Amino acid sequence: MRALTWQGIGDVQVREVPDPVIQEPTDAIVRVTATAICGSDLHLYDVLAPFLKSGDVLGHEFMGVVEAVGDGVDGLQPGDRVVVPFCIACGHCWMCRRGLFAQCETTQVTEHDKGARLFGYTSLYGSVPGGQAELVRVPHADFGPVKLPDNFPDERFLFLSDVLPTAWQGVEFADVGPDDTLAVLGLGPIGQMAVRVARHRGVGRVLAVDLVDERLEYARQWGAEVVDYRQGNDVAAALSELTDGRGPDAVLDAVGMEAHGNPVAGAMIAGAARLPKPVGRQAIDKIGVDRLDALYTAINAVRRGGTVSVSGVYGGAVDPMPLFTMFDKGITVRMGQCHVQRWxxxxxxxxxxxxDVLGLEDFATHRLPLSEAPDAYEMFRDKRDGCIKVVLHP
Structure with missing residues (x-):
């Protein structure tokens, strides 16, 4: 089969790889009909190189049609149309019973002291081959895949795999309602969907921050008041001014480690990614830092007693945090990998x-064949051609 494989820093290629096979009774094989490029895939493209090896199959947002199921899978059969959550969970362990599916104790990557296994996301999360491929082996298919009707196109359901539940959880964690103001930092796929989710859920005001014209306009069309990062370095002050000097009730960080604003940290991250793999893994795992501009902005901007909700991915082990500010303001911080199945x-x-109340069918800005995935990664990373979300069709 054809699949998008990681070959090196900034180098992904579509290659022929062996077809997946049933390995466990609870496995299924899914033929992919649509898959997407996520903002967190860009961390693999550059930052997390020490945890990848040449030939790893990428991608964690996908849906398709079941081709085969193991003997232990009830409720699914060949021909069923499904979307697959990106985190792999058993559905019955101590964590899963509490709705903490991203911490599933059955699939936890204990050798790295990490949470549940993820599709297409490095050795840190189990080295499970991903969904930017023609076929995927889906572990724990007795619980994970969601059966779908045939009455809507793929893109109505594709984003149930990650971007929609991640945005939904981010807004849920922000704990805002009709009398509140939510600021969303970063208008990539998660930030854009968070704007839509917040408006759908009746949040009083949504302020949206970015530095790309197309992204700002996309959010404006869905009812956000936009703040252009390029108009001044002090975003926290701008958000304060828009909220009578108090600050938003909650701030959702949809940026993560890819933030602008700290070239020194950026250089350190780039350097660690290029070290020999054993050294690079230790550097990231033990002394790694992130570009924290977005997180610092969220902490500085949120009102006293407010909430910072973090959906953007961070990976640093020794990130300095402004604990005095956090303590003095009495803020709540909620974060973590999305518990997809919870929602x-x-x-x-x-x-x-x-x-289509969230505009799911029109959410993607680019639709391309899998063969064009390498160019799509570059376009998405460089924010060219108005690219906000890419859907690939094998």
Whole structure:
């Protein structure tokens, strides 16, 4: 089969790789009909190189049609149309019973002291071959895949795999309502969807921050008041001015480690990614730092007693934090990998309505064949051609 494989820093290629096979009774094989490039895939493109090896299959947002199931899979059969959550969970362990699916104790990567295994996301998360491919082996298919009707196109359901539940969880963690103001930092796929989710859920005001014209306009079309990062370095002050000097009730960081604003940290991260793999892994795992401009902005901007919700991925081990500010302001910080399955039923019902209330079918800005994935990664990374979300079709 063909699959997008990691070959080196900034180098992904579509290659022929062996077809996946059933390995465990609870496995399924899914033929992919649509897959997407996520902002966190860009961390693999550059930053997390020490945890990848040549030939690793990327991608964690995908859907398709079941081709085969193991003997232990009930409720699925060949021909079923499914979307697959990006975190792999058993559904019955101590963590799963508490809705903490991204911490599933059955699939935890204990050798690296990390949470549940993820599709297509480095040895840190299990080296599970990903979904930017023609076929995927889906472990724990007795719990994970979500059966879909045939009455809507793929893109109505594809984003149930990651971007929609991640944005939904980010807004849920922000704990905002009709009398509140939410600021969203970063208008990539998660930030854009968070704007839509917040407006759908009736949040009073949504302020959206970015530095790309197309992204700002996209958010404005969905009811956000936009703040252009390029108009001044002090975003926290701008958000304070828009909220009577108090600050937003909550700030959602949808940027993570790819933030602008700290060239020194950026150079350190780039250097660690280029070290020999054993040294690079130790550097990132033990002394790694992130570009923290977005997180610092969130902490400085949020009102006293407010909430910072972090959906953007961070990986630093020794990131300095402004604990005095956090303590003095009495803020709440909520973060973490998305517990996708926790939100599945609610979001499936939302996506399956006659009216596409979140604009899921029109969310992608680019639709390309899998063969063009290497160019799509570059375009997405460089924010060229108005690129916000790419869907690939094998």
């Amino acid at each position: 599945t039923d609610e979001l499936f019902d939302l996506a399956n309505q006659t009216t």
